[in-house]
Amino acid sequence: MVDVTVTIRRRVEKPRHVNVDMTTKLGNLTAPDPVFTASGCAAAGQELAAYNDLTAIGGVVTKSIQLNPRAGRATPRMAETPSGMLNSIGLQGPGIEIFINRDLAWLADHNVNAVVSIAGGTVDEYAKLAGKLRGKPVSMIEVNISCPNVEDRGQVFACDKSAAASVVQAVKRAAPASVPIFAKLSPDVTDIVSIAKACMDAGATGLSLINTTLGMVIDTHTMRPLLAGITGGLSGPAIRPLALRCVWQVHQAMPEVPLFGIGGIRTGLDALEFILAGATAVQVGTVIFHDPGAPQRISRELSEALAERGMDAVEQAIGLAHRPPDVIVPELPDPPGDVLEDELYEDAVDEADVFAEDEWLEDQDV
Amino acid sequence: MSGIQVKGEVLNVKPVGEYFSMTVVAPGIAERSKPGQFVAVAVGGESGGMLLRRAFSIYSVRETGVYGGTVEFIFSVAGHGTAWLAAQRPYDPIDIVGPLGRPFALPREPANCVLVGGGYGAAPLFTLADSLRTRGCRIDAVLGASTGDRLFGALDAKRMAASVAFTTDDGSYGEKGRVSDVLPEVIERVRADVVYACGPMAMLEAVQRVASESYDGAGIPTQLSVEESMACGIGVCMTCVLPIIGNDGQTRMARSCVDGPVFGGDRIRWDALGTVPDDAVGAHQ
Ligand SMILES: Cc1cc2nc3c(=O)[nH]c(=O)nc-3n(C[C@H](O)[C@H](O)[C@H](O)COP(=O)(O)OP(=O)(O)OC[C@H]3O[C@@H](n4cnc5c(N)ncnc54)[C@H](O)[C@@H]3O)c2cc1C
Numbered sequence: 001m002v003d004v005t006v007t008i009r010r011r012v013e014k015p016r017h018v019n020v021d022m023t024t025k026l027g028n029l030t031a032p033d034p035v036f037t038a039s040g041c042a043a044a045g046q047e048l049a050a051y052n053d054l055t056a057i058g059g060v061v062t063k064s065i066q067l068n069p070r071a072g073r074a075t076p077r078m079a080e081t082p083s084g085m086l087n088s089i090g091l092q093g094p095g096i097e098i099f100i101n102r103d104l105a106w107l108a109d110h111n112v113n114a115v116v117s118i119a120g121g122t123v124d125e126y127a128k129l130a131g132k133l134r135g136k137p138v139s140m141i142e143v144n145i146s147c148p149n150v151e152d153r154g155q156v157f158a159c160d161k162s163a164a165a166s167v168v169q170a171v172k173r174a175a176p177a178s179v180p181i182f183a184k185l186s187p188d189v190t191d192i193v194s195i196a197k198a199c200m201d202a203g204a205t206g207l208s209l210i211n212t213t214l215g216m217v218i219d220t221h222t223m224r225p226l227l228a229g230i231t232g233g234l235s236g237p238a239i240r241p242l243a244l245r246c247v248w249q250v251h252q253a254m255p256e257v258p259l260f261g262i263g264g265i266r267t268g269l270d271a272l273e274f275i276l277a278g279a280t281a282v283q284v285g286t287v288i289f290h291d292p293g294a295p296q297r298i299s300r301e302l303s304e305a306l307a308e309r310g311m312d313a314v315e316q317a318i319g320l321a322h323r324p325p326d327v328i329v330p331e332l333p334d335p336p337g338d339v340l341e342d343e344l345y346e347d348a349v350d351e352a353d354v355f356a357e358d359e360w361l362e363d364q365d366v
Numbered sequence: 367m368s369g370i371q372v373k374g375e376v377l378n379v380k381p382v383g384e385y386f387s388m389t390v391v392a393p394g395i396a397e398r399s400k401p402g403q404f405v406a407v408a409v410g411g412e413s414g415g416m417l418l419r420r421a422f423s424i425y426s427v428r429e430t431g432v433y434g435g436t437v438e439f440i441f442s443v444a445g446h447g448t449a450w451l452a453a454q455r456p457y458d459p460i461d462i463v464g465p466l467g468r469p470f471a472l473p474r475e476p477a478n479c480v481l482v483g484g485g486y487g488a489a490p491l492f493t494l495a496d497s498l499r500t501r502g503c504r505i506d507a508v509l510g511a512s513t514g515d516r517l518f519g520a521l522d523a524k525r526m527a528a529s530v531a532f533t534t535d536d537g538s539y540g541e542k543g544r545v546s547d548v549l550p551e552v553i554e555r556v557r558a559d560v561v562y563a564c565g566p567m568a569m570l571e572a573v574q575r576v577a578s579e580s581y582d583g584a585g586i587p588t589q590l591s592v593e594e595s596m597a598c599g600i601g602v603c604m605t606c607v608l609p610i611i612g613n614d615g616q617t618r619m620a621r622s623c624v625d626g627p628v629f630g631g632d633r634i635r636w637d638a639l640g641t642v643p644d645d646a647v648g649a650h651q
């Protein structure tokens with residue numbers, strides 16, 4: 001019988017203050033943190049300020065705004081679905097003038113990065129909206145092109161390369177010169193990479209991936225569609241794998257393009273998945289309805305997750321999942337309580353050249 | 367004032383007739399809450415598939431106690447979320463946000479107030495009654511439900527009000543009929559100045575009609591707490607809207623979670639519930 005000595009290696013207490021550089025660059029915007037709120041899930045920030053320090057996150061992407069006030073669709077406007085929800089709000093909003101004077105002013109007064117999401121029914125409307133933002137305290141413009149084009153039988157801009165490109169081009173021309181422009185794409189297309197390329201060729205600074213995907217629910221009591229708008233946008237963890245796949249594909253095709261990863265992010269590890277897939281930053285939406293403090297929580301969890309992996313800047317993680325098989329990076333130390341044979345562990349250390357052992361591991365006698 | 371988020375703990379869950387009462391240790395919420403406000407409760411656990419919070423009117427609060435501030439709400443099991451709540455046990459963790467929403471407006475001078483509750487809609491009326499009483503108001507109550515089991519707070523009501531009328535759809539308790547059948551008589555008898563109500567939309571509409579036709583059409587004001595389907599409860603999602611007439615006379619799709627859930631009954635566009643009326647600001651763009 002062989003005498004085996006087993007050593008239990010446990011991670012030492014996680015440091016309370018992790019020192020990870022969370023700044024991230026989105027075109028010429030340097031954001032203090034990679035976590036932003038997603039459009040339509042944070043209104044214009046005011047209501048969330050009670051639950052988050054909005055200056056500590058990347059910024060607030062405001063509800064898509066249009067030229068004129070808009071009442072939106074009839075109710076019911078939402079349905080909960082497995083790990084997600086459907087919404088059919090119909091872009092209710094006060095119109096760009098009130099938005100600038102009330103909401104944008106509030107964000108500026110409170111030193112919150114304002115990413116203004118704009119939406120229109122024609123190319124010209126998008127251009128006018130962008131023009132109105134000249135000279136205003138705007139950190140970035142996000143172009144929500146998941147809107148029906150009234151000049152083309154309601155065909156959604158985001159589903160057509162040339163329509164998407166003409167919107168981006170018009171916004172680029174009209175917008176304040178130094179402000180980054182991100183086009184927000186719909187996943188409801190056969191080839192997201194070709195739409196992404198068209199938007200970049202048209203002058204976008206980066207891309208936001210993804211908007212909701214179309215779904216529906218039928219009420220089995222009334223035996224009719226549950227939403228007044230019949231179909232609605234599906235969001236939440238239910239769409240996370242789909243969103244992640246889009247980020248992966250677009251980053252693979254255009255690794256230099258800054259990307260927002262959006263869709264079903266609920267924890268810091270979810271955010272990390274998107275960053276590893278190639279996102280420069282992330283936006284969190286539906287999770288806010290579950291946990292109004294989610295933006296700051298996710299940012300904290302993300303920085304802890306990065307520290308645990310031996311990274312000292314979020315930038316180091318961007319696109320890392322695409323690395324070739326022979327490129328080795330520090331891996332996560334073994335979970336607490338794992339029982340390892342010494343030799344196996346030594347091998348792993350040699351091969352990966354991970355962090356100093358005493359920083360993470362502590363010998364425990366049994 | 368906005369709510370706070372508290373990782374609280376269940377103190378107890380117990381059946382009350384057809385309903386359940388849940389008391390949560392949630393320091394900070396009790397101290398801030400005003401009659402008519404609600405809490406939004408996360409259901410299904412941290413990694414569960416139910417993302418949206420469930421809204422419940424605050425039934426009672428206790429600011430201090432052995433356990434710290436507590437909040438109690440009354441709920442009926444309607445679907446998966448409320449079934450999960452009913453299965454919680456003391457010491458289980460529970461994530462609760464509150465107090466949320468616009469509370470009932472109170473009369474400046476002592477007034478005669480009629481409080482009308484439908485089913486679990488009676489829940490927010492008891493803290494309201496306390497506040498009204500400290501302002502020297504007279505309180506009369508009308509409670510209704512489909513059946514006697516679904517009447518909530520009958521005993522409490524008898525204690526707090528000068529008179530209570532009960533109605534049930536099936537006549538199993540009190541008078542057979544609807545609250546709006548007995549309300550006209552109550553208003554005239556007690557010389558009511560204002561009606562407060564919480565319950566299903568159809569009941570609120572009937573209450574509003576009765577109140578506005580009272581005193582030969584002179585009418586009296588109402589404060590009605592509505593129940594719209596909510597996704598966030600804190601004003602960021604725009605799902606909980608209904609058509610409301612503003613101070614400028616214009617109709618807008620207002621959020622019931624922050625602009626309500628309590629509205630003056632004359633502000634609600636009863637003709638257009640569930641729709642966006644043609645004359646609403648920004649309709650048909
Ligand atoms: C301001 C307010 C106060 C309320 N107070 C009470 C109360 O004191 N006691 C009580 O029993 N119920 C109350 N409700 C209704 C309660 O929120 C719903 O019964 C509950 O959300 C149903 O959840 P579920 O998971 O069991 O049902 P499901 O049908 O599975 O819920 C699915 C989704 O729809 C939403 N939803 C479904 N029904 C309603 C509804 N009637 N109102 C709002 N959202 C709904 C849920 O939040 C959830 O997101 C109140 C609602 C509001 C808006």
Ligand SMILES: Cc1cc2nc3c(=O)[nH]c(=O)nc-3n(C[C@H](O)[C@H](O)[C@H](O)COP(=O)(O)O)c2cc1C
Nearest residue numbers: 038039040064087144210211235236263264285286
């Ligand atoms: C209620 C609701 C409203 C939304 N409104 C907008 C909007 O106005 N403009 C937009 O570009 N995206 C809108 N979205 C989409 C989100 O910004 C986001 O792209 C999507 O929900 C996926 O992320 P999530 O799963 O984290 O919510 C909305 C989503 C929800 C749930």
Ligand code: FES
Nearest residue numbers: 599601603604623
């Ligand atoms: S429930 Fe989200 S705005 Fe009211």
